[in-house]
Amino acid sequence: MSHDPWTVTPQQIDPLSWFTRPLVPVAFALLTALVGITTTVFQWSIVGEPWLDVVAIAVIASACVLVQISTRPLRPMFGPRQALAPLALAVAGLALSTVSAIDSDTLVQYWWASIGVGCVIASLGPFSTARQVLAYGTGLTAVSAACGYVAFAPDSRVWPGLSVTLIAGCAGVVATVATATFCYVVVSRTQSLLRGNRAEPPAPDGPSDELARRVERRTLARLGSRVAPFLEGIADAGEVTAADRALAGQLARQLRSDLVSQVNRTWLDSVALFGRIYVVDPDRLADRMNPAQRTALRALLLSVTANPGAAAGSLFIELRGEPDGSTAVALSLDFSLPEGRRAMLLAPYYLTLQTTVDSLTWDPSRDLLRFQLPAEGSDS
Numbered sequence: 001m002s003h004d005p006w007t008v009t010p011q012q013i014d015p016l017s018w019f020t021r022p023l024v025p026v027a028f029a030l031l032t033a034l035v036g037i038t039t040t041v042f043q044w045s046i047v048g049e050p051w052l053d054v055v056a057i058a059v060i061a062s063a064c065v066l067v068q069i070s071t072r073p074l075r076p077m078f079g080p081r082q083a084l085a086p087l088a089l090a091v092a093g094l095a096l097s098t099v100s101a102i103d104s105d106t107l108v109q110y111w112w113a114s115i116g117v118g119c120v121i122a123s124l125g126p127f128s129t130a131r132q133v134l135a136y137g138t139g140l141t142a143v144s145a146a147c148g149y150v151a152f153a154p155d156s157r158v159w160p161g162l163s164v165t166l167i168a169g170c171a172g173v174v175a176t177v178a179t180a181t182f183c184y185v186v187v188s189r190t191q192s193l194l195r196g197n198r199a200e201p202p203a204p205d206g207p208s209d210e211l212a213r214r215v216e217r218r219t220l221a222r223l224g225s226r227v228a229p230f231l232e233g234i235a236d237a238g239e240v241t242a243a244d245r246a247l248a249g250q251l252a253r254q255l256r257s258d259l260v261s262q263v264n265r266t267w268l269d270s271v272a273l274f275g276r277i278y279v280v281d282p283d284r285l286a287d288r289m290n291p292a293q294r295t296a297l298r299a300l301l302l303s304v305t306a307n308p309g310a311a312a313g314s315l316f317i318e319l320r321g322e323p324d325g326s327t328a329v330a331l332s333l334d335f336s337l338p339e340g341r342r343a344m345l346l347a348p349y350y351l352t353l354q355t356t357v358d359s360l361t362w363d364p365s366r367d368l369l370r371f372q373l374p375a376e377g378s379d380s
Contacts, residue, residue, distance in 0.1 A: 005188035010126045011071065011078070013190045025071070025123035029064035032116040033057055039112040052100035053112075060093035060116040064123040071127050078127040083136060090120040090140055094147045101151035108152040108159060108167045117144045118175030125179040133183055137176025145169030268297075268317070276314040277301055285319040285327045289373060292356045300349035304333060325375030326358070333367040 036057035044050045063086040070082045097113035121137045128136065148168020153161040234240060268279050268286035279286075289297070301315060316332040346362075350369075354360045358372040 005184050005191065006130045008187045008191070009078075009129050009132075010183055010186045010190075013187045023068055024126050025064045025068035028119040028123040029061040029068075032061045032064060032119045035115050036060070036112045039110060043106050043110065046105040047100055048102060048104040049100040052096045056093040056096035056100065056113060057116070059089050059096065060113070060120060063087075063089035063093070063120045067120075067123045067127065080132065083124060083128065083132070086120060086124065087136060087140065090117055091143055094143055098147040098151045103155065106152075108148055108156070108164050111148060111152070111168065114144050114148065114168050114171040117141070118171040121172065121175040122179050125183055128183065130180045130183040130187070133180040134176060137172060137179065141169045141172030141176060144172045268319075276305055278314060278316045280316075280318040283319070283321055285321060285373075288327065290356070293353075293373065296349065296353040296356050300331075300346070300353060303349060304345065322372075327373035329357075329371050329373060331369040333369070 036053070040047070040050055040053045040057065047053060066086045066089065067078075067083075070086075071078050076082070093116060094113050097111070101111065117140050121133065121140060124136055125133055145165045145168050149161060149165045152159075152168070153164040156164055159167065268281060286294075301317075304315060314334050316334065318330050320328045320330075322328055350360070350362065353371065358374055360369075360371040362369050
């Protein structure tokens with residue numbers, strides 16, 4: 001990831017916050033609707049075409065909602081291409097509101113559309129770099145100022161044309177500067193924290209193979225420590241007694257029980273042997289996970305249990321089959337890490353896991369991670 005705060009988005013630097021915390025674009029959509037409807041209702045009789053304003057409110061609010069939809073998990077990274085549609089909707093809403101305001105008795109300072117444009121700029125903030133916000137905001141502000149001049153300057157008896165233009169573009173300027181500053185500060189400060197508390201990147205398949213070999217060696221050593229002395233004793237005695245036969249039967253039953261347990265153990269159970277990880281998987285659903293899913297989840301589990309700041313606590317993971325053939329997974333983290341350190345620890349693994357599973361969500365109030373594993377044979 002780039003170290004330039006101007007080229008990194010808050011979503012990239014702090015995914016746990018911007019993917020799962022309050023719905024920022026939806027909140028700005030509601031604010032746009034509230035301001036637009038309130039202003040339109042009070043000015044209904046003095047606006048030329050108030051119904052155009054109603055449509056414009058819906059269009060500009062839908063631009064914010066589209067940002068929310070475009071930034072859902074498992075969607076492509078939000079960038080200029082994805083921003084084109086919300087920006088086009090904002091311009092369309094401005095145009096409709098401009099047509100409604102032409103030849104009306106309303107004043108430019110009561111024009112709700114410029115505030116709606118500011119809300120669109122703000123909704124793009126968490127998912128855009130500071131440079132992108134400046135570009136988006138400058139463009140929308142210029143369009144807003146031009147539309148304000150066309151709608152209000154010709155018949156204005158209160159403000160001269162330049163003042164009308166400045167007032168119409170003021171909300172866009174404030175939103176652009178505030179949002180770009182916000183993006184820069186969030187990214188730069190979070191980067192400085194990350195440099196002081198680096199999380200190891202997700203482990204490749206190599207460590208998982210080594211982990212399996214360690215489990216196998218431990219099992220073989222345990223079995224050998226029981227059987228080898230017994231066989232050596234028989235070889236030294238040169239005969240098999242009734243007591244030897246009874247002991248051989250007992251060892252056979254113990255070995256069979258250990259081998260059955262080993263066969264019934266999933267890869268997730270093997271990981272749990274080396275940390276404070278408790279697994280509930282009676283149907284062995286963990287074995288249905290593909291290599292990418294196993295690697296991402298294993299890296300997350302081991303990184304948390306190996307973190308020095310998480311010396312006390314445990315992980316609880318439960319897998320449950322769903323009627324459609326998919327698997328629901330819930331991971332609870334019982335650690336007393338501060339929220340900032342916990343977010344920085346989980347963020348890289350959260351991003352990796354997000355690319356391999358469905359419906360990934362994080363509830364910070366309960367330290368609960370949930371996701372879905374697609375049904376076997378599914379294309380997702």
